[in-house]
Amino acid sequence: VDGVDALRDAARDWSPERVARVTGIEADRIRQLARQLAGTERAVVYGRIGLCNQEFGSLASWLVDVVNILTGHFDTPGGAMFPRPAAWTITAQPQPGLEGGLAEFGRWRTRVRGAKEVLGQVPVSCLAEEIETPGEGQIRALITVAGNPVLSTPAGHRLDEVLPKLDAMIAVDLWLNETTRHADVILPGLSPLEQPHHDDLILMFAINSIANYSAPVFAPDPDRPQEWEILIRLTGLCAGTPAQDVDVAAIDDGFFDYLCFTQGLDGATIRGHYQSGGPERILDLTLRTGPFGDRYGENPDGLTLAKLKAQPDGINFGPMVPQVPDILGTTDHKIRLAPQYLLDDLPRLARRLDRExxxxxxxxxxxxxxxxxxxxxxxxxxxxxxxxxxxxxxxxxxxxxxxxxxxxxxxxxxxxxxxxxxxxxxxxxxxxxxxxxxxxxxxxxxxxxxxxxxxxxxxxxxxxxxxxxxxxxxxxxxxxxxxxxxxxx
Incomplete structure (x- = not known):
């Protein structure tokens, strides 16, 4: 790891006595807990969404990792470990702003509030003001996909007030809800029972490496477009292509070729293995180039989508294993333990501690x-x-x-x-x-x-x-x- 000295310097100002009142835990008990954690072979500090969604979510989430690393409970059985999904997803690939394995924040700011960009994204709480405030860069159109931000985002009632001011709003949704009621067009997707399913998102957080494919229960109406076709067509429209000229198959092939490129494969060659495109082709690619895949014949006993379909109960490839050295993206293969942008937030935390x-x-x-x-x-x-x-x-x-x-x-x-x-x-x-x-x-x-x-x-x-x-x-x-x-x- 890198940054232990900076972390030690920052921690000197945070004695157990200083935080006892706010935490409701006596100083001696805090010390006892810390020593028990450090002296226990199989232990972990664990936090989830409740820890993240508060005014010190970044600091709290960071400190969970810090404590696990310093006490030897990181990337080891009994401690905090990382899943190894059978099928990788685009979220596991290097993202813009992560060049060299280091996150760069604040490369640009929002027009109204000046909120910092984070990995190419800004907080949804900025959306209403960016729609409402005139000027260059004003948001004039919106696409929502299976969402209801009027009810699910901070100050959603403000968003409800400004959505009618958009020049265009498109919703891909099955519901006419509090958000989609403002849409000019609602494009209904298919029922979950009409689509194949492999839960890329959830399996990325599973404690075992599992692959599980579910075939559609019912055949959809042949005149209904698949959800992926709707999304690709919207992609073409957003790129400025006239509706009649959007080539769904070409865009699908281009995205597939990019995914092949991230795995060191030639897209045109790999496309020769398939009769058709769409999500199942992508799933087969990610399974075959994943940790248990056949690499298109390099590992003949490896996983393919066809083999997974032959196992209706799914396949369990076993528990998590230590792997941080293999997946760490920093150029020197060290964990940055004390990022400056987090250390810079400690004075704000100090002011909060002193508040009544x-x-x-x-x-x-x-x-x-x-x-x-x-x-x-x-x-x-x-x-x-x-x-x-x-x-x-x-x-x-x-x-x-x-x-x-x-x-x-x-x-x-x-x-x-x-x-x-x-x-x-x-x-x-x-x-x-x-x-x-x-x-x-x-x-x-x-x-x-x-x-x-x-x-x-x-x-x-x-x-x-x-x-x-x-x-x-x-x-x-x-x-x-x-x-x-x-x-x-």
């Missing part, structure tokens, strides 16, 4: 039956009790004269909502929680089930300036709020 505690902080949550907003329109998933509730500890509720089932007003610096409260000792005092993706019932939607139990949108409470500064992402957890009985003023 908030009355309450709001965190987001998901329920197994409502992972995302479209689940709310599936009758079988919406049976039973109301799940759009504010979870609150009984002690906090007692101080405010609130009981389970009462409607409360939740206020932040950004807005106000009313929601039923549900008391539970499973949540920490000082913290309240609301679920993600609610706020249905808007005019122009066709969501009969969801509109019957609309709930309220917690993102109304997200202040536009409440950010994780290194990434620019809006913080969805830890929002300072107040809670009082509705109607109490």
């Amino acid at each position: 505690p908030d009355e309450l902080v709001l965190v987001s949550r998901r329920h197994l039956r409502s992972n995302n907003s479209w689940f709310h329109n599936v009758p079988a998933l919406m049976k039973g009790r109301d799940r759009c509730t504010l979870l609150m500890h009984p002690d906090d509720a007692a101080r405010r004269g609130v009981a389970t089932g009462d409607t409360v007003a939740v206020r932040s610096s950004a807005g106000r909502i009313e929601v039923p409260v549900e008391l539970t000792d499973a949540i920490k005092t000082g913290v309240v929680s609301m679920p993600h993706g609610w706020g249905h019932g808007l005019p122009g939607t066709r969501l009969s089930v969801a509109n019957g139990s609309p709930g309220v949108n917690t993102n109304i409470l997200s202040p536009p300036t409440f950010l994780d500064e290194p990434s620019g992402n809006g913080a969805l957890n830890g929002i300072p709020v107040t809670v009082a009985p509705a109607g109490s003023g």
